[in-house]
Amino acid sequence: MSSSPELPHTLFRSTCVVVVTIHEERNGYSAVGSGGAAFHHLHTSAAPIRVASSEFYNDEEATSPRGGIEIGAGGGKMMANLIRHRQRERDAYEDEALSSSDESTRPMPRYVGRDTDHVFGEFEMDDEDVVMRSGKRDEEKNVYGEETDDDDIDEEEPVAELLPLGGGTRRVPRTPRRKNSSKCGFFDYYKLTDEHLGSGAYGSVTTCKSIKSGQEFAVKIVDKQGETHSRKRILREVNIFKTCKGHPNIVQLLDWFEDDTNFYLVMEKMRGGPLLQHILQRGYFTEEEARRVTKDIASALKYMHDRGIAHRDVKPENVLCTDPNHVSPVKLCDLDLASQRQPQHERHPLSQVASEPDLASPVGSAEFMAPEVVDAYVGDALKYDKKCDTWSLGVILYIMLAGYAPFQGVCDDQECGWSDGKPCEDCQQDLFHRIQDGYYEFPEEEWGMISEEAKDLVSNLLKRDPVDRFNADQILSHRWLQQSAAPTILQTPSNLIYRKDSARDVQQMSEHFNLMNRLADTRLSARFDNKMTMSECGSDLGTATIHGDGSFLTMSGEPFGTFPRKKSVGIAIEKPRNGEFTPPISRASPTTPPPSMLDLSQDLDDSPVKRRSADDSGTYSLFSPASSNGEDDTRSPPIIFIGMPEIQLFGAGAPVLNSVQMTPRRTTEDEESLSSFECEQENANLIHRVETQVNV
Numbered sequence: 075m076s077s078s079p080e081l082p083h084t085l086f087r088s089t090c091v092v093v094v095t096i097h098e099e100r101n102g103y104s105a106v107g108s109g110g111a112a113f114h115h116l117h118t119s120a121a122p123i124r125v126a127s128s129e130f131y132n133d134e135e136a137t138s139p140r141g142g143i144e145i146g147a148g149g150g151k152m153m154a155n156l157i158r159h160r161q162r163e164r165d166a167y168e169d170e171a172l173s174s175s176d177e178s179t180r181p182m183p184r185y186v187g188r189d190t191d192h193v194f195g196e197f198e199m200d201d202e203d204v205v206m207r208s209g210k211r212d213e214e215k216n217v218y219g220e221e222t223d224d225d226d227i228d229e230e231e232p233v234a235e236l237l238p239l240g241g242g243t244r245r246v247p248r249t250p251r252r253k254n255s256s257k258c259g260f261f262d263y264y265k266l267t268d269e270h271l272g273s274g275a276y277g278s279v280t281t282c283k284s285i286k287s288g289q290e291f292a293v294k295i296v297d298k299q300g301e302t303h304s305r306k307r308i309l310r311e312v313n314i315f316k317t318c319k320g321h322p323n324i325v326q327l328l329d330w331f332e333d334d335t336n337f338y339l340v341m342e343k344m345r346g347g348p349l350l351q352h353i354l355q356r357g358y359f360t361e362e363e364a365r366r367v368t369k370d371i372a373s374a375l376k377y378m379h380d381r382g383i384a385h386r387d388v389k390p391e392n393v394l395c396t397d398p399n400h401v402s403p404v405k406l407c408d409l410d411l412a413s414q415r416q417p418q419h420e421r422h423p424l425s426q427v428a429s430e431p432d433l434a435s436p437v438g439s440a441e442f443m444a445p446e447v448v449d450a451y452v453g454d455a456l457k458y459d460k461k462c463d464t465w466s467l468g469v470i471l472y473i474m475l476a477g478y479a480p481f482q483g484v485c486d487d488q489e490c491g492w493s494d495g496k497p498c499e500d501c502q503q504d505l506f507h508r509i510q511d512g513y514y515e516f517p518e519e520e521w522g523m524i525s526e527e528a529k530d531l532v533s534n535l536l537k538r539d540p541v542d543r544f545n546a547d548q549i550l551s552h553r554w555l556q557q558s559a560a561p562t563i564l565q566t567p568s569n570l571i572y573r574k575d576s577a578r579d580v581q582q583m584s585e586h587f588n589l590m591n592r593l594a595d596t597r598l599s600a601r602f603d604n605k606m607t608m609s610e611c612g613s614d615l616g617t618a619t620i621h622g623d624g625s626f627l628t629m630s631g632e633p634f635g636t637f638p639r640k641k642s643v644g645i646a647i648e649k650p651r652n653g654e655f656t657p658p659i660s661r662a663s664p665t666t667p668p669p670s671m672l673d674l675s676q677d678l679d680d681s682p683v684k685r686r687s688a689d690d691s692g693t694y695s696l697f698s699p700a701s702s703n704g705e706d707d708t709r710s711p712p713i714i715f716i717g718m719p720e721i722q723l724f725g726a727g728a729p730v731l732n733s734v735q736m737t738p739r740r741t742t743e744d745e746e747s748l749s750s751f752e753c754e755q756e757n758a759n760l761i762h763r764v765e766t767q768v769n770v
């Protein structure tokens with residue numbers, strides 16, 4: 075099926091993958107796993123009934139009652155269960171808050187600024203302090219040694235310190251001289267400049283200046299009013315920053331604040347800008363410089379991986395140059411997608427299982443996705459781990475050496491605008507297939523001048539099987555990194571300019587993917603944080619419907635940000651065994667079983683929800699009847715599950731649904747299947763199909 079002219083916004087040109095993972099805890103149910111959302115609706119008649127929406131997250135720092143499933147209209151018994159479930163949550167939350175005699179462990183609804191002086195040293199720092207903090211010491215000790223003051227800090231104070239917000243902003247006093255300054259916020263210490271450093275799905279990064287010293291920092295400001303903030307996510311990012319403090323190749327968080335409107339993450343300012351932009355601006359880049367950058371990134375990854383953290387979004391935009399005049403040293407930024415495993419001894423048996431999908435959540439950027447990540451998109455596997463970071467480093471290294479990406483999507487359409495940054499479903503599919511095949515070349519024109527050692531490292535990073543792929547240790551001990559490389563001047567800068575299909579597309583694709591993943595994730599988390607009422611849930615059910623061009627429309631028709639409010643799409647799902655469609659079954663591979671091992675065999679007594687066995691896991695077809703009622707159509711797109719009574723999988727209080735992934739795949743069977751698809755929508759002929767991996 076090719077992109078139809080009548081359907082400019084074909085579904086999932088950009089891919090959406092939603093992973094929901096659940097595990098059970100003693101008090102009711104706590105959903106744990108990667109942030110995510112599932113689209114759940116029941117359809118039995120012309121008027122689709124919206125049934126359920128769930129949200130789950132895996133954050134040990136959660137300050138609000140955890141877990142939960144939110145239900146919209148319909149399903150009386152289910153609704154009653156949800157009310158009971160909600161009440162149980164509130165009771166448990168209040169009980170816990172009241173009974174806690176220990177101030178430090180008492181759950182509070184909000185927290186304010188983190189006392190980062192304890193973590194990072196003095197608050198107001200001069201350049202020397204920043205250098206010290208960012209670990210400009212003996213590299214071996216910084217990367218591998220234990221010379222940190224973490225231990226003291228951890229004992230004194232948890233990183234996620236929780237304090238009542240009260241009215242207005244309050245900053246935690248960190249030193250005796252600040253003990254009385256209990257009403258200070260970001261603007262008491264810093265002033266913003268008008269230098270915009272970058273922006274992402276979360277917020278914008280701007281230069282700020284210390285009022286006291288005039289020293290410049292970078293501050294990431296995350297708008298709390300927006301759809302994308304999540305306190306847990308910020309906490310997680312702060313925690314990971316803290317774990318990574320002192321490493322010379324990871325951007326250092328220096329301070330952070332929260333007020334009524336924003337979060338403020340104050341970081342050291344990386345004056346050299348993002349890697350590829352830096353290379354482009356300099357117009358000059360050598361193999362030796364590529365080697366140094368590779369070593370820096372590998373050092374950062376080793377540090378994170380050794381601590382059980384996968385970055386999961388390694389891409390050139392997140393590699394920042396310290397100095398405007400030199401490409402290295404570089405530092406990794408943007409730790410908000412990073413995931414950290416709990417230490418073995420702290421893991422609950424179920425949470426251990428449930429932690430897997432956190433790494434299995436397909437997040438990141440398209441061109442940098444390792445094959446196993448793409449597998450997760452297309453249902454062949456659900457698990458990937460920190461080796462995906464070293465794959466992404468392989469892609470970055472390839473781009474650094476050649477000026478274009480190793481895997482690129484192409485199609486036959488002469489009008490295709492993919493190389494100009496426009497969406498193209500065929501190109502995207504082609505890109506995914508190429509990544510999955512793991513096939514790339516070293517074209518002689520650019521690679522002829524590049525050393526065999528460099529190519530060998532690329533080859534060992536771009537290994538399709540993660541088992542064969544180099545880990546960070548192997549990268550660092552590779553012979554190319556062990557000694558200076560040739561000062562060969564590379565064609566990278568000019569290729570970055572002329573090969574439109576490289577860096578720019580990488581960035582554009584990454585925007586699509588990251589936004590989709592995060593909006594779906596954080597929006598639901600934010601909603602849960604705010605403890606929305608039943609009616610609110612009902613009126614704002616679901617996450618976002620993803621248009622073919624990657625834009626979003628919420629279930630309630632509210633557009634996110636600047637996304638166009640145009641044609642909406644609905645989604646239908648068909649269970650293959652009961653329905654007339656037989657989509658190709660693409661189960662998780664035997665070596666990477668899906669996260670469906672949770673014991674779901676016991677039904678809940680009072681739940682209307684029928685738990686399914688792991689046998690019910692499988693790949694389901696997901697269809698998208700388009701409703702193209704004109705450019706201004708802002709109707710709520712119905713989410714319809716056809717022929718799937720198991721929609722009750724998504725019911726209240728029962729953690730029966732392990733994960734759902736929506737992945738695009740078109741097969742030759744589609745045309746036939748779709749022609750028999752009875753859709754009650756207008757324009758039923760405009761149906762696109764994606765596969766859905768449902769793990770029960």
Ligand SMILES: Nc1ncnc2c1ncn2[C@@H]1O[C@H](COP(=O)(O)OP(=O)(O)OP(=O)(O)O)[C@@H](O)[C@H]1O
Pocket residue numbers: 271272273274275276277278279292294325341342343344345347348391392394407408409410588
């Ligand atoms: N410490 C810093 N110094 C200079 N620039 C920075 C710094 N941190 C971030 N930036 C710039 O801001 C951009 C966005 O920052 P960051 O990636 O942390 O935000 P985000 O909202 O989490 O983005 P994403 O959507 O990629 O996750 C970066 O790509 C970079 O260009």
